Amino acid sequence: xxxLEIPTMDMENKEVLRRIEVGGDMLLNMGPQHxxxxxxxxxxxxxxxxxxxxxxxxxGYLHRSLEKIxxxxxxxxxxxxxxxxxxxxxxxxxxxxxxxxxRLLGMQVPKRAEYCRIIACELNRISSxxxxxxxxxxxxxxxxxxxxxxREREFINDLLEELCGARLTYNYLRIGGVAFDLPxxxxxxxxxxxxxxxxxxxxxxxxxxxxxxFVKRLAHLAPISKEMAIDYCLVGPNLRASxxxxxxxxxxxxxxxxxxxxxxxxxxxxxxxxxxxxxxxWCRVEEMRQSCRILRxxxxxxxxxxxxxxxxxxxxxxxxxxxxxSRIESARGDMQYYVVAGPGENAHRVKIRxxxxxxxxxxxALSRGLMIADLVALIASLDVVAPEIDR
Amino acid sequence: xxxxxxxxxxxxxxxxxxWPWTQFVYLAGMGxxxxxxxxxxxxxxxxxxxxxxxxxxxxxxRVGPNRVGPGGFLxxxxxxxxxxxxEDLVPDEADQFLFRIAPxxxxxxxxxxxxxxPFSHRLIVADMNxxxxxxxxxxxxxxxxxxxxxxxxxxxWSLFGAIRSAAQIISYEIPAGxxxxxxxxxxxxxxxxxxxxxxxxxxxxxFLFDNPAAFAAFFIYFISALAEGNRTPFDLPEAESELVSxxxxxxxxxxxSYFFLVEWGNMWIMSALATTMFLGGWQLPGLTPERxxxxxxxxxxVAELASLALFAGKTLFFVFVVMWLRWTLPRxxxxxxxxxxxxxxxxxxxxxxxxxAVWMLVVHAVPALGIAMRVLLTAAGAFGVGAxxxxxxxxxxxxxxxxxxxxxx
Numbered sequence: 183x184x185x186l187e188i189p190t191m192d193m194e195n196k197e198v199l200r201r202i203e204v205g206g207d208m209l210l211n212m213g214p215q216h217x218x219x220x221x222x223x224x225x226x227x228x229x230x231x232x233x234x235x236x237x238x239x240x241x242g243y244l245h246r247s248l249e250k251i252x253x254x255x256x257x258x259x260x261x262x263x264x265x266x267x268x269x270x271x272x273x274x275x276x277x278x279x280x281x282x283x284x285r286l287l288g289m290q291v292p293k294r295a296e297y298c299r300i301i302a303c304e305l306n307r308i309s310s311x312x313x314x315x316x317x318x319x320x321x322x323x324x325x326x327x328x329x330x331x332x333r334e335r336e337f338i339n340d341l342l343e344e345l346c347g348a349r350l351t352y353n354y355l356r357i358g359g360v361a362f363d364l365p366x367x368x369x370x371x372x373x374x375x376x377x378x379x380x381x382x383x384x385x386x387x388x389x390x391x392x393x394x395x396f397v398k399r400l401a402h403l404a405p406i407s408k409e410m411a412i413d414y415c416l417v418g419p420n421l422r423a424s425x426x427x428x429x430x431x432x433x434x435x436x437x438x439x440x441x442x443x444x445x446x447x448x449x450x451x452x453x454x455x456x457x458x459x460x461x462x463x464w465c466r467v468e469e470m471r472q473s474c475r476i477l478r479x480x481x482x483x484x485x486x487x488x489x490x491x492x493x494x495x496x497x498x499x500x501x502x503x504x505x506x507x508s509r510i511e512s513a514r515g516d517m518q519y520y521v522v523a524g525p526g527e528n529a530h531r532v533k534i535r536x537x538x539x540x541x542x543x544x545x546x547a548l549s550r551g552l553m554i555a556d557l558v559a560l561i562a563s564l565d566v567v568a569p570e571i572d573r
Numbered sequence: 574x575x576x577x578x579x580x581x582x583x584x585x586x587x588x589x590x591x592w593p594w595t596q597f598v599y600l601a602g603m604g605x606x607x608x609x610x611x612x613x614x615x616x617x618x619x620x621x622x623x624x625x626x627x628x629x630x631x632x633x634x635r636v637g638p639n640r641v642g643p644g645g646f647l648x649x650x651x652x653x654x655x656x657x658x659x660e661d662l663v664p665d666e667a668d669q670f671l672f673r674i675a676p677x678x679x680x681x682x683x684x685x686x687x688x689x690x691p692f693s694h695r696l697i698v699a700d701m702n703x704x705x706x707x708x709x710x711x712x713x714x715x716x717x718x719x720x721x722x723x724x725x726x727x728x729x730w731s732l733f734g735a736i737r738s739a740a741q742i743i744s745y746e747i748p749a750g751x752x753x754x755x756x757x758x759x760x761x762x763x764x765x766x767x768x769x770x771x772x773x774x775x776x777x778x779x780f781l782f783d784n785p786a787a788f789a790a791f792f793i794y795f796i797s798a799l800a801e802g803n804r805t806p807f808d809l810p811e812a813e814s815e816l817v818s819x820x821x822x823x824x825x826x827x828x829x830s831y832f833f834l835v836e837w838g839n840m841w842i843m844s845a846l847a848t849t850m851f852l853g854g855w856q857l858p859g860l861t862p863e864r865x866x867x868x869x870x871x872x873x874x875v876a877e878l879a880s881l882a883l884f885a886g887k888t889l890f891f892v893f894v895v896m897w898l899r900w901t902l903p904r905x906x907x908x909x910x911x912x913x914x915x916x917x918x919x920x921x922x923x924x925x926x927x928x929x930a931v932w933m934l935v936v937h938a939v940p941a942l943g944i945a946m947r948v949l950l951t952a953a954g955a956f957g958v959g960a961x962x963x964x965x966x967x968x969x970x971x972x973x974x975x976x977x978x979x980x981x982x
Binding site: 208210216217218231232319322323324325326328329330333381382384385388390393395396398399553554555556558 | 629632633634635729733736737805806808809815816817900901902903904905906907908909968971972973
């Protein structure tokens with residue numbers, strides 16, 4: 183097979199944009215406006231009929247220089263921007279940034295604020311996974327699970343809106359705490375939702391997870407072995423589906439996670455090979471269940487005081503060259519912030535490491551010999567979100 | 574058709590054979606019938622588009638279109654008007670001629686089927702003696718239209734859809750044709766009315782419960798019909814998540830609406846054929862076709878309307894099942910689709926044809942065996958329906974759901 187060169191966006195040579203075949207194979211541009219690439223990503227697909235020889239992800243369509251913006255804003259001012267790193271699960275990006283700067287300041291966050299953060303984050307994890315499993319079912323052709331998942335997500339959106347006034351880009355966390363305390367009666371509302379939601383998860387499993395066609399489509403599809411998952415730096419549910427029991431919440435605990443009981447679901451290859459697309463789907467469904475467990479414990483254990491902000495200087499000025507690194511388990515896995523303090527009120531360097539970006543790297547290796555319909559399922563099973571890839 | 578018009582004119586007290594312009598009368602009659610049939614096809618397709626969206630909405634726990642008219646019923650008219658008024662875009666590099674005529678091929682293949690599709694005891698455009706053969710033949714025109722549209726669009730996604738569709742429809746015509754052979758053998762005729770007449774009004778008189786092969790053939794036909802009509806789980810040619818929209822990606826306006834008209838109208842065709850071939854068609858329980866023929870006056874009209882309602886009821890039930898499947902099941906992959914056809918459906922349908930041939934000889938020798946088999950299969954069918962209802966009720970109870978037919982209309 184002749185290797186496929188990535189066409190460059192060379193405006194001098196427009197011919198390359200119109201190229202339709204590569205060494206006798208068809209070159210298919212899947213994206214950037216394709217309905218199931220989950221955002222503006224382009225896949226250059228080298229196909230022979232329905233069978234793909236290779237799919238090369240071409241990222242960068244949604245690059246907004248978020249890291250550079252982080253170097254120009256004040257530390258507090260950057261918080262709303264972090265929402266845009268991953269707009270499906272904005273709370274985690276907030277938390278990563280807040281934790282990194284708190285480490286620079288060397289400060290402690292009030293206990294209640296930590297609980298507020300975890301409640302918000304776990305709710306957000308459920309809503310993010312709901313989108314993931316819903317769209318995955320839709321990409322495989324079952325349209326009905328998607329509205330069901332989104333209906334549940336609406337309840338979470340309502341809860342988060344009550345908490346912070348926003349439904350998508352929350353800007354809820356602050357450096358040193360959270361913006362608002364839980365509203366009155368919030369605990370009851372969340373626990374009512376959880377009672378309802380755990381039943382819905384069972385219904386969801388009946389509806390799609392064990393559906394014969396769904397299992398046939400996803401079992402044995404693009405399995406990732408343990409070694410391969412580690413080699414390609416996969417994180418989060420994608421890594422755990424391959425059987426690697428690594429969860430930042432457990433293995434490098436932060437915030438109040440050491441005080442909470444929960445399991446880390448690992449892909450077992452229940453219907454196919456370990457680490458296949460169905461395992462990745464199943465891992466997310468199980469993680470939602472674990473998030474429910476975490477939420478229930480948080481609602482019981484949350485301290486009853488009302489202090490949700492620590493003492494933070496009005497203008498954060500740090501010693502130049504101070505470094506901090508934070509790792510959190512986002513809905514898409516290990517999210518890391520690296521911050522170097524600058525001379526003034528802003529950072530000298532901000533670097534964000536996200537799960538979707540590394541997940542894109544493995545697509546080329548996995549795509550060989552799959553069908554076009556499988557590529558769609560594969561992208562969905564890796565749960566990539568375009569803004570998180572490009573930042 | 575000709576004799577029908579002759580009868581009509583003779584009843585009015587004239588003899589058409591003496592007229593110098595009889596042929597024109599026939600022509601006008603044909604035109605009128607064609608107008609009625611095409612409009613029936615178009616209007617049912619339109620209403621199904623509304624029905625499907627409402628059904629989908631209820632299945633997906635949404636409300637669906639409910640603004641235009643009572644329960645949103647006139648939505649399809651609003652959509653049709655909108656689509657008619659839209660610009661009819663033809664892509665710059667498309668094959669202009671093929672691109673423009675492709676929808677008409679689909680339309681012709683679709684409308685021709687209605688010629689020998691029965692509606693009730695007497696209501697049929699032409700009860701041809703090659704009815705089923707004609708239906709299978711003209712539906713193949715649809716695939717010509719699909720390939721044309723996919724090829725001429727000059728888009729790779731459309732081409733993928735068209736090629737998938739061609740492979741799918743041509744493959745699935747074989748099991749569908751073989752499955753339809755079984756009722757044809759049992760009835761001994763290809764005429765659609767003849768096949769219905771060979772059955773009876775009660776469930777145990779239907780071909781569905783005649784013998785195990787016919788029972789299997791019904792499901793094979795239904796699966797194949799789903800595949801031929803590009804319905805989920807076989808909607809690969811227009812798989813939205815894979816191929817954007819498949820062969821109709823580049824179409825807009827009225828030409829686009831033709832594709833959907835055909836898809837929805839096809840639901841009536843596949844369901845009406847299933848009813849005709851396996852479910853006793855318009856046969857009223859307790860009224861044999863001979864006694865039906867002998868009825869006159871008001872009772873004939875009542876029986877005719879009752880048979881029409883029964884046929885429409887059975888057909889609409891299957892239309893609902895088709896919608897229900899679409900909004901429940903995922904889509905299968907193209908290789909799985911081919912495997913299913915060639916490895917399972919084709920061999921089973923061939924075996925079924927052989928079985929029925931032997932079975933007919935056996936039943937001819939021992940008629941009691943035929944009756945025993947009918948009783949057994951009808952009981953099995955009733956048990957299946959019962960088990961389904963019990964399971965559904967259990968699922969509803971488990972989730973704590975309730976029936977709600979009143980709110981949110």
